[in-house]
Amino acid sequence: MTALQNIQVESIDNRPTSLGQYDKSVLLVVNVASKCGLTPQYEGLEALHRRYNQDGLFVLGFPANNFGGQEPGSNDEIAEFCDANYAVTFPLFAKISVVGEDQHPLYAELTTQAPVADGDKESFRTNLRSYDITPTEDPDVLWNFEKFVVSRDGQVAARFAPSVTPDDPTLVAAIERELSK
Numbered sequence: 001m002t003a004l005q006n007i008q009v010e011s012i013d014n015r016p017t018s019l020g021q022y023d024k025s026v027l028l029v030v031n032v033a034s035k036c037g038l039t040p041q042y043e044g045l046e047a048l049h050r051r052y053n054q055d056g057l058f059v060l061g062f063p064a065n066n067f068g069g070q071e072p073g074s075n076d077e078i079a080e081f082c083d084a085n086y087a088v089t090f091p092l093f094a095k096i097s098v099v100g101e102d103q104h105p106l107y108a109e110l111t112t113q114a115p116v117a118d119g120d121k122e123s124f125r126t127n128l129r130s131y132d133i134t135p136t137e138d139p140d141v142l143w144n145f146e147k148f149v150v151s152r153d154g155q156v157a158a159r160f161a162p163s164v165t166p167d168d169p170t171l172v173a174a175i176e177r178e179l180s181k
Helices: 041-055 075-086 105-113 121-130 169-179
Strands: 008-010 016-018 026-032 057-063 147-150 156-160
Touching: 026 041, 026 105, 026 169, 041 057, 041 075, 041 169, 057 075, 105 156, 147 169, 156 169
Parallel strands: 026 057
Antiparallel strands: 008 016, 026 147, 147 156
């Protein structure tokens, strides 16, 4: 298994696990939040999971409260929110930190393997500044709903900015390319 697959994480119900349980699958790893302007992306993420799961795709949601306090809930509250509002069936994990001194090792490895995201990050940064929010810089995750495509062999194959929606043709093409391998 790869370094990425060996990193320990916890499921949303606090069971220890790792990405190794998805060995030979294509993964879409996303840091999610319940109170963000991008939260409706849950619907598109669920659609991707349902559309491609039989082909070997798993969308994996990692709640994080790093940006504007937009994921304040407990793991139980997050799971309930995702079920009630978006009928999420893809795996969710325990809340983690994706940036900063307490950055989870998973996100340290993801951003090391893919230090720059595709998509219009500068417009997103300009928008954040308009709200007096100082945006992060590469290689850090920019905001909620940044997406990492992980290949079947456990390596980051692509990274997409938060503004790249789940139905964006470039993201879908990256997923389909990895599924075809």
